[in-house]
Amino acid sequence: MLGIMMKEVKFLTEKSQDKEKNLSFKEQILKDLAGEKEEQTPSSTSQSEADSASAKETAAAEDFEARPASVDVSYKVAENEKAHPQVYGRVDEEDKKPNEVLSRANRANNTVKKKRQNTLARRIMTTVLLIVLLGLVVTGVVGYTYVSSALKPIDANATEYVTVEVPEGSSSKQIGEILEKKGLIKNAQVFSLYSKIKSFNNYQSGYYNLQKSMDLDTIARQLQEGGTDTPQPPVVGKVTIPEGYTLEQIAEAVTVNAAATSKKTSKTPFSKDDFLAKVQDEAFISKMVAKYPQLLGTLPSKDSGVKYRLEGYLFPATYNYGEDADLESLIDQMLGAMNTNLSSYYSTIEAKNLTVNEVLTLASLVEKEGSTDQDRKDIASVFYNRLNQAMPLQSNIAILYAQGKLGKKTTLKEDAEIDTNIDSPFNVYKKEGLMPGPVASPSLSALEATINPSKTDYLYFVANVETGAVYFANTYEEHAKNVEEHVNSKLTQSSSTD
Incomplete structure (x- = not known):
């Protein structure tokens, strides 16, 4: 308050100085006093009083000038000002600056505070999002890892078999629970879900021999092949015999495990030489003749000119073998399969x-x-027609067998250049009737075509060994035309490009 009063005095003083042309305060007082004297009419009785008053005024002026500029404020006024401060007169721009600076500072502080709050909020939100995303990633990785692990074998090095029974009408969920209890898979739910995704809905009931080294997919596929009615010895491998294989080709095939999943299991316990020795073992053959009399009752004799008595009698198919399997049991399976397929035709x-x-x-x-x-039915009809007319069969296949080339890749030129003069009981170009025995293992399709051939008048046919196309004719002239068009012309074209 005192500071405000001092500023007010300063303001009034400066204003008076401007108005009185910079006269001093003392001079102004004296001037005012002199003016008052001129206006008054002096009387003789008050002259001394006037002089005395003048002297007092002069002294008062000097005393006022000598005192420091201050304003006396009563106690009540001061208290009132403290309670209700007021500003008198105009306010300079300088008086506004502290308030403006304070206001700006407050605004700046508020802005900084808000920015800090916003930054903190953003950091919190970012942290929360990162935690959520991290949780999702971790969950996904863990889930993927678990499912991937559940698809893999329980023990990749396991060799033992586990016998499992799948009851009739079992769902994929129930089968999964059975497999999990047997320790063959890690999770039944994963098995059920995998079956649904893969559309594996054809699981068969029965007994199965499974291994812990099998992955989930292998187990699922094997369960769709069908089990056995009763528990069987575990299968350790498979041997596949393709249709039309000669016995020597079969001897090679039995050395290869068709069910192998690695090089370690790619070979069977059988050898080619042992197989060929077994199929020529007369004691074994006699044993099989006794077991399958309808099939082997007309088996070629040893001196009939055949190379192998059992040639053509082993049915082409895929055969399982167990840990204790031997060649005798394997060959027995093949003969049994041929007997089964012919049983309805005997x-x-x-x-x-x-x-x-x-x-x-x-x-x-x-x-x-x-x-x-x-084609097979029509070819069978040609052979029957020629046999009925005492005509040689003239089959290149029989000549190739006699030459030891059957089963090998043959070009059109090599087929056309076969030795039809070869001295062999299989030379059906010179010999009438059939050979002494088969040249390969026929398929069920070939057996059916031979037993129930087409009814035709065909006496000739020529087959293109490269394309497989077969051309039939009733007369030799038609046949010669087919040979020229479909064989000789191709040979000429081939020679011109060589």
Whole structure:
């Protein structure tokens, strides 16, 4: 308050100085006093009083000038000002500056504070989002890792078999629970979900021999192949015999494990030489003849000119073998399969005055000469028509077998250049009738075509060994035309490009 009063005095003083042309305060007082004297009419009785008053005024002026500039303020006024401060007169720009600076500072502080709050909020939100994302990533990684692990084998090095029974009508969920309890898979739910994704909905009931080294997919696929009615010894491998294989080719095939998943298990316990020795073992053959009399009752004799007595009698298929399997049991399976497939035809064969050996021999040619069911039926009709007219069969397949080339890749030129003068009981160019035995293992399709051939008048046919196409004719002239068009012309074109 005192500071404000001092500023007010300063303001009034400066204003008076401007108005009185910078006269001093003392001079102004004296001037005012002099003016008052001129206006008054002096009387004789008050002259002394006037002089005395003048002297007092002069002294008062001097005393006022000598005192420091101050303003006396009463106690009540001061208290009132403290309670209700007031500003008198105009306010200079300088008086506003502290308040403006304070206001700006407050605003700046508020802005900084808000920025800090916003920054903190953003950091909190970012942290929360990162935690959530990290949680999702971790969950995804853990889930993916777990599922991937559940698809893998329980023990990749396991060799033992576990027998599992799948009851009839079991759902994929129930099968998964059975497999999990047996320790073959890690999680039944993963098995059920995998089955749904892969559309594996054809699981078969029965007994299965499974391994912990199998992955989930292998187990699922094996369960769709069908189990056995009763528990069987575990299968450790498979041997596949393709249709039309010669016995020597079969001897090679039995050394390869068709179910191998690695080089370690790619070989079977059987060898080619042991196999060929077993199929020529007369004691073993006699044992099999006794076991399958209908199939082997007309088996070629040892001195009939055949190379292998059991040639053509082993049915082409895939065979399982166990840990204790031997070649005798494996060959027994193959003979048993041929016996099973022919069992429904034995009466028909007998009714047509044919023997099983004749059917198998003719069917082996039909198998190698034709590629489609219809071609095979038509080819079989040609052979029967020629046999009925005492004409040689003139099959290149029989000559190739006699030369030891059957089963090997043959070009059109090599097929056309076969030695039809070869001295062999399999030379059906010179010899009438059938060979002494089959040249390969015929398929069920070839067997059916031979037993029930087409009814035609065809006496000739020529097959393109490169394309598999077969061309039939009733007369030799038509046949010669087919040979020229479909064989000789191709040979000429081939020679011109060599």
